[in-house]
Amino acid sequence: MTDVRVAGVGLTHFGSHPERTGRDLFAEAVLSARQDAGVPPADIEELNVGNFVGSLAEGQSHQGPLLAEAAGLSCPATRYEEACASAGVAVREAVRTVRSGEADVVLAGGMERMTHLGTDGATRALAIAADELFEIRAGVTFPGAYALMATAYADRFDIAEDDLNTDLAHIASKNHDHAIPNEYAQYQRKLTVEQALDAPPVAEPLGLFDCCPITDGASAVVFVSEEYAEANGLDAGVAVVGSGQGTDRMALQDRASLSSTPAADDAAAMAYANAGIDPADIDVAEVHDCFTIAEVLAIESLGLYEQGEGLSAARRGETTADGEIPVNLSGGLKAKGHPVGATGGSQIAEMTRLLRGDHPNSDAVADADVGVTHNAGGTVGSAVVHVLEVAE
């Protein structure tokens, strides 16, 4: 087993890019990642791409070879799909491939185009991450599903409606604050707690600003073996030291509880065992806040908070940029945006930038050594967790 290093990362702007193709977005991300890494195309041995709704949104499947070609690569290329964790599993396989010595250089990332579908179209397309037979036919959409989870959480921990809404609004406001300096973010603008509280409801208790936006974008990360980095004099000071994946029952109705996410518990436990760390070692986290309540469930599954304690962390100022354990310094899915199949790669890219010191929010974590990323599929029917560490 070799040490796996992040040699370079690339992102497109996250936002609305109706005039661009998916292959064009992905090629931009790969070019950035390759330039950041200083790795020529011929050295890339495998390409793993995450994409979720391309067959509905672009009439395009078989994106492995398509995106390889667009990015100027001719290596074996595979598409991974795990709903909103598609790039998470693509990254995980890249990490394992380098770690096992199967390859020295693997590029992983993802791409999604959704804004051209409109809100209604995108909501319908995203629904295929739920159980068609027992959820979609019954009218489940993801805002509705996460609203059920938020309600169950408040019920279980006996949280008053006002407190729930205010706590969630603080999460949204925090992530908007974090996104302001991030040049890749969809919303580089302030959102006050009052604005979040005053927003129109989407699926109560979730309002408009509890929900991440619909986004186009792409991400790419070059993973290399320590030996390759040394032999080629690469500046690759961030290592991926742990990777974990978990699975849960697909439909909410089959879960033992709606207020916790065992797939993410499992993924975190596996990643931490891998890395030889425990939650107390973690300095910073990027988590899958597709809805504000999802951030709460994520930081509890990651062991950063006990169950029932994560909800008010942002309001208490603990997960803000100047808090003890900043969460979603990128702006998160909430404010940076959520091009679904790209998100898991974007989290690795943002965490790498944070840890190596060239992220606009790096100052907030100047002494950080260990970062964790958490990428979830559907209502956390699947989850992928990675642990990144400053290696030198």
Add this chain to the structure above:
Amino acid sequence: MTDVRVAGVGLTHFGSHPERTGRDLFAEAVLSARQDAGVPPADIEELNVGNFVGSLAEGQSHQGPLLAEAAGLSCPATRYEEACASAGVAVREAVRTVRSGEADVVLAGGMERMTHLGTDGATRALAIAADELFEIRAGVTFPGAYALMATAYADRFDIAEDDLNTDLAHIASKNHDHAIPNEYAQYQRKLTVEQALDAPPVAEPLGLFDCCPITDGASAVVFVSEEYAEANGLDAGVAVVGSGQGTDRMALQDRASLSSTPAADDAAAMAYANAGIDPADIDVAEVHDCFTIAEVLAIESLGLYEQGEGLSAARRGETTADGEIPVNLSGGLKAKGHPVGATGGSQIAEMTRLLRGDHPNSDAVADADVGVTHNAGGTVGSAVVHVLEVAE
């Protein structure tokens, strides 16, 4: 690196199953594979599933956790999509995961339901394996694309129309002969060369019997480490000793040649290097004959024939059950059927049965030691090759 063994295989009947769900079909295949292997659900550490058009055909994505649940598994589960090679890449990752020691027991397979779409619907759905921008919008469908490849082949090797048609008809007839005793096959019936030649044209020079059918079905294979097989007293006498994957430009217009398949050349070279064999060592092959011409291109890419020599191999009786190197003893995609996302797993299952002696056509290869499988995506924009060997 450990030796990777096939502990058990499972297949559903390939055919038209409009009354069944995809999860139901997959669960049946997994149960069969587990029973064949003698491996309990709790020992399965990872599940890799191939599925191609589920988001269009069933309104269902995120099939990893869905199919895990249906099969009674709670391990990490990931969907792989590489068009018609979806299960091929799922298998390849399973093999690499066991080989690297990341896991001792990984289940890989796939599932597809398509017959309920009808011919027109299925043809449109399958088209998303082609390039949406430069092929699909121009009207390309797969029968048309492979017809172009057949024409280019005949043109390059100066083959008269009658010879081309007759050679291809012999491939179809051979694969139907092979399927007759195969209880999983969609078409357990004879097809004469004359019937194939008299069939209505689909996309000239390809007639109806040059095309594989539209199929529902599922496949599952349990891969284990040699150590696990020994420790648990499993009868796992077939090893996967080589795995390779290749990628080509996506659109036919961007290829250097329409009469060869470099992605499969690359996949074969990688798998053979892996296995330490060369084409002369191969005793039997299962190849991706979505169209009869595809079998020709496959056996040439596998190095079983020189370019231009593969076309008439069936007519010469070399790839028939009593030939030197039987090809598609299962019946192939042509007669056994092609539930797209399941096919790569089915090939491993059939080859395992052939090599261990419990396939209805095993007598044809009683002395065989080495078998190769070839699974292709689209017009061979991607390809996966595996080498299986009798281990004891």
